[in-house]
Amino acid sequence: MQLSFNRRITLVWSLLCILTITSWLLASARGHREFSPSTGVTIGILVAVVVKSRLIIQQFMEVRAAPNWLRHVTDGWLALLVASILALYLW
Amino acid sequence: MWLFVLGDLFIFLAYFVIFMIYRRWDPTLFLGSERHLDLAIGAINTLVLLTSSCLVALGVGAARRAQLQRAARFVQGAIACGALFLALKAFEWVRLAHDGYTFTHNNFFMFFFALTGVHAFHILMGFIVLAVVRRELRTDHFREHVVVAGAVYWHMVDLIWVVLFALLYVMR
Amino acid sequence: MTAAPDRTGKRDLWICWWTAPVFYLLFGLIFVLLTRVMPPPRPSMSTAQIGAFFAEHRTTIQIGFALLIVVIAGSAVLSGLVAYQMKRMSVQPVFAYGYIATLAVGAVPGCLLCAISFLTATFRPDRDPHQIAMLYDVALLSFVGSLGCFAAQYLILAIAILLDKNKIFPTWFAYVSIWQIVTELLAAPVFIFKHGPFAWNGAIAFYEGTLLFGVYISCFIPLLRKAIQQQPSERLPA
Numbered sequence: 001m002q003l004s005f006n007r008r009i010t011l012v013w014s015l016l017c018i019l020t021i022t023s024w025l026l027a028s029a030r031g032h033r034e035f036s037p038s039t040g041v042t043i044g045i046l047v048a049v050v051v052k053s054r055l056i057i058q059q060f061m062e063v064r065a066a067p068n069w070l071r072h073v074t075d076g077w078l079a080l081l082v083a084s085i086l087a088l089y090l091w
Numbered sequence: 092m093w094l095f096v097l098g099d100l101f102i103f104l105a106y107f108v109i110f111m112i113y114r115r116w117d118p119t120l121f122l123g124s125e126r127h128l129d130l131a132i133g134a135i136n137t138l139v140l141l142t143s144s145c146l147v148a149l150g151v152g153a154a155r156r157a158q159l160q161r162a163a164r165f166v167q168g169a170i171a172c173g174a175l176f177l178a179l180k181a182f183e184w185v186r187l188a189h190d191g192y193t194f195t196h197n198n199f200f201m202f203f204f205a206l207t208g209v210h211a212f213h214i215l216m217g218f219i220v221l222a223v224v225r226r227e228l229r230t231d232h233f234r235e236h237v238v239v240a241g242a243v244y245w246h247m248v249d250l251i252w253v254v255l256f257a258l259l260y261v262m263r
Numbered sequence: 264m265t266a267a268p269d270r271t272g273k274r275d276l277w278i279c280w281w282t283a284p285v286f287y288l289l290f291g292l293i294f295v296l297l298t299r300v301m302p303p304p305r306p307s308m309s310t311a312q313i314g315a316f317f318a319e320h321r322t323t324i325q326i327g328f329a330l331l332i333v334v335i336a337g338s339a340v341l342s343g344l345v346a347y348q349m350k351r352m353s354v355q356p357v358f359a360y361g362y363i364a365t366l367a368v369g370a371v372p373g374c375l376l377c378a379i380s381f382l383t384a385t386f387r388p389d390r391d392p393h394q395i396a397m398l399y400d401v402a403l404l405s406f407v408g409s410l411g412c413f414a415a416q417y418l419i420l421a422i423a424i425l426l427d428k429n430k431i432f433p434t435w436f437a438y439v440s441i442w443q444i445v446t447e448l449l450a451a452p453v454f455i456f457k458h459g460p461f462a463w464n465g466a467i468a469f470y471e472g473t474l475l476f477g478v479y480i481s482c483f484i485p486l487l488r489k490a491i492q493q494q495p496s497e498r499l500p501a
Contacts, residue, residue, distance in 0.1 A: 006149060009148045009149055009152065010149075012145075013142065013144075013145035016141045020134060020138055020256075023134075023257065023261050027130065027261035027262075027263060034126075035122055035123065035125065035126045037118065037122060038263040042262055042263055045261045045263075046257065048257070052253050053254070056249060056250045060147075060242075060249075061096075061242075061243050061246045061247075061250075062243075070093065074100075077100050077104065081104055081254065084104075084111065085107065085108075085111055088111035088114070088115050089111065089262075091115075092438075094435045095438035098439075098442060102442065102445070102446075102471070109460050109467060113459070113460065194452070195455055201456075201459065201461065205449065205467075216441075
């Protein structure tokens with residue numbers, strides 16, 4: 001499916017918004033347990049962060065069309081980020 | 092510009108990791124403090140910034156198709172979103188301070204104000220960057236690389252906020 | 264207006280350039296090995312601990328900082344050299360003058376205040392411990408906290424480089440300069456915290472800031488060298 005540039009950008013934006021609202025709901029819809037620790041919620045929002053970040057990097061920043069080294073470095077950054085956060089959260 | 096963006100991303104990565112280390116030392120304090128943040132403002136601000144990024148991306152697309160006036164209007168829209176973001180942030184800060192949650196209240200708020208503060212500084216720099224882009228779009232022979240560089244910077248600011256939103260507002 | 268003096272050859276510029284690596288090497292030696300200011304001792308030390316710190320390092324502190332005061336002129340020569348290169352830029356020389364001025368302002372709190380305070384603290388070991396502790400605070404707060412003075416310098420340099428059509432320095436270096444501003448801002452809280460990442464020995468206020476400054480200087484010294492090498496000998500600015 002070949003999307004026009006504008007269509008693609010707008011679609012990405014919609015996805016980003018949906019993921020944001022999902023994180024918002026995930027974090028807030030637990031009633032009186034809203035602020036008790038939850039690995040499930042945290043992993044959920046981290047997944048959202050990975051998807052959102054990669055969308056911004058690849059689509060908005062156009063890294064999808066960039067030289068290999070840039071793709072690797074940005075993916076590496078994201079991997080390092082989420083790995084560190086997850087590691088520090090879980091241990 | 093990519094040098095700056097990559098460097099900034101790694102610099103912020105260090106801040107994020109340091110934040111998580113301190114969080115690990117006192118998770119109850121951090122989680123309890125999150126309660127005092129206005130999740131709605133945080134989420135709305137995220138949506139505002141994502142929209143601004145979308146507008147910038149559309150602007151770059153328009154510039155490439157030589158629709159310079161349209162492109163400039165997109166960039167203008169992005170700047171307006173950025174201003175809205177800062178206004179909401181200022182409102183949020185003032186309300187927090189008014190309720191007694193200041194920079195020195197506890198470790199969580201120390202990080203909260205420092206990180207959102209540095210991010211806000213990046214938005215201010217972003218206004219200058221986007222203004223340069225907009226001016227470029229008004230010249231006869233605009234240089235695409237200037238427009239793209241400015242766009243990449245703005246997307247970086249958005250990207251950093253996406254992570255900040257996760258770490259400060261919704262992490263449980 | 265008098266005619267520009269007849270200047271040829273760049274030997275004097277090279278002499279000036281050499282002050283840069285020599286000065287920073289000495290700076291590192293002094294602050295890290297001799298005076299123990301880098302990395303800084305903790306702000307949360309008790310008065311007794313502070314007294315013990317000075318007693319333990321008295322001799323090397325005195326040697327180190329006395330030496331610093333003698334060689335501090337090196338940084339002045341370096342900023343003169345940078346300003347001279349900035350005059351080759353297509354932007355107005357006001358940037359060069361601004362650069363010199365901000366560094367002149369910054370040198371006192373930036374390292375001299377620390378040096379004099381430490382030297383005073385070690386001068387009379389039998390001084391009241393609370394006075395010694397105060398000198399300790401003045402020294403380290405000024406050393407780490409004065410970073411803000413330099414924010415203006417980095418801004419001037421960054422703007423000059425970005426606007427310069429003669430490309431005396433590469434554009435990416437302007438961005439490195441801008442990073443310094445960000446780290447300066449994050450060093451501002453040292454006046455509040457006695458521990459944590461924003462204290463004067465903190466991960467963010469000190470370590471990350473110093474690391475990035477190391478990057479900055481490591482780039483700056485070779486870039487200055489290149490700028491001098493590329494400078495046409497026949498037409499030197501007045």
